[in-house]
Amino acid sequence: MRRIVLLGPPGSGKGTQAVKICEEFGIPHISTGQMLRESSLDDPELDREMKAIVARGELVPDDLMNELVKERLNEDDCANGFILDGYPRTMEQAAFLDSEVGIDGVLLLDVPLELIAERLGGRRVCLNCGASHHVSRLKSGECPACGGELGTRRDDAPETVRRRFQVYELSTRPLIERYAKQGKLMRVDGSGSFEDVTSDVLACVRSAV
Ligand code: AMP
Secondary structure, eight states: OEEEEEEOOTTSSHHHHHHHHHHHHOOOEEEHHHHHHHOOOSSHHHHHHHHHHHHHTOOOOHHHHHHHHHHHHTSGGGTTEEEEESOOOSHHHHHHHHHHTOOSEEEEEEOOHHHHHHHHHTEEEETTTOOEEEGGGOSSSBOTTTOOBEEOOGGGSHHHHHHHHHHIIIIITHHHHHHHHTTOEEEEETTSOHHHHHHHHHHHHHHOO
C-alpha cells in the first residue's frame, strides 16, 4: 500500500512529479486543485463562491475539501494507494485525513522561492486535459500530452501568487513539523533538473510502504 502526500509550496513541482509517480506505481494522482478547477458543485451559488476563492489564491473551506477528498478516496482505484497533491493544506485537513485513512509517507519538495517564481511565470496549462507544462520544455504551442490548446492559470497572476505563498506559509508549512514528528516526512531537493528530482522522488516513494 502506498498512500502518499506531496507537500511543497505552489510551483514546487508537485503536479509534475505526481504524474511520474502515477506512471511508475500505478496509483491515482489526486490533485485537489485540478478537481476544483474541473468540477462544478451542485449548488451554483456555492460553486461561484468556491471559484472566486480559488481565483483569489485563498483556501476553500476545510469541510468542503474534506468531503471532496473523502468521496474520491472511497473510489475503487484508490484501494492500493494514491498520491495526494495539494491536500492536506491545513492542520484540520491533516487531522481529518489521519482519522479517515492514514498515510504511509509525505514527500516534501524543497525549492527556493526565486526558482518557484520563475517556474510559475512560465507555467502553461492545457485547456483540454489540465496537464501542466513549463514553456522552456515545450516544443510547440500545443499540449505534448493531448495536443490541446495551452493557457495560463488565472491564479498564477503575480499578485495572486504572492497571496498563495502567504497562505502556504501560514496554513500549510506547519504540516511539515506535524509529519516530521510522525516520522513520515521525506525531504527531496526540488531545485535540480526535472529528471534528477524525479529519480529522488521515485526512490522515496519506493521506500514508503
Ligand atoms: P493547486 O492546483 O494545488 O495549486 O490549487 C489551486 C487552488 O485550489 C488553491 O490555491 C486553493 O484555492 C484551492 N485548493 C486546492 N486544494 C485545496 C485544499 N486542500 N484546501 C483548500 N483549498 C484548496
